[in-house]
Amino acid sequence: MGDATPTAGHGASEPVLVSLSAPARRSLVDGLIRPPGSVPDAPVLDADAPDAEIADFLAGVAHSDTGFVARTDDGERALAVVAATAAALCGEDIRTALARPDIEFLVGLKPPAVEAVRGVLLAVETVETDRVGAVLAALGR
Template structure:
């Protein structure tokens, strides 16, 4: 018995199997005083050795922290320092000279880990801080 199939096979459907890439800095900047009670807040305008120690502690803590600064360069430094603390890299160097190429090339898992530790950056100068960290947007 012959089978007469006049229907054509369906067209393939392209489906993305990967989650959208989370940004290292999208939604990171917050207005001063907006952090929920009970969340650890770190003033990052402290000397680098103290900040490096705080970042090591934060990288191994059960909960993340919110950085507080009005300095754009310091905000960029805390992002770099947080990544360095999580990767076992040189935190003082990351704080003083953020490696933009390295930071913008982070894999999704590293971005997720960073954002789990660095929950936000609180500031009264959102425009300056946002402008400084915008170099990390991909």
């Protein structure tokens, strides 16, 4: 019989370092605000459209594979679209979320729900990044 001693690369076991820390939680707002045209080929929602049109759009896009981009220069409207997107994904009332965004609910979303929202709402495109960012900052706490 031959030598039974394992050699490097031939049956020797090497320790493998595995990270046991939890992955960083993705934010609802980090990287969400972008300049117009930054997400090519994505459907675009005029976030300043009437609530009924936005609700209809979100009801359809929430179950599509494409995701969408919202365009607005109004921070409150951007917040409403984030809330309405979450509502559409959770089966909640989209129009209520547009009219009265629930910041506490949004801040409390679990990581899988945050991923789902960000997988659908790809960006908020605006030329007013400071104004929109100031309002959406409430979701980053």
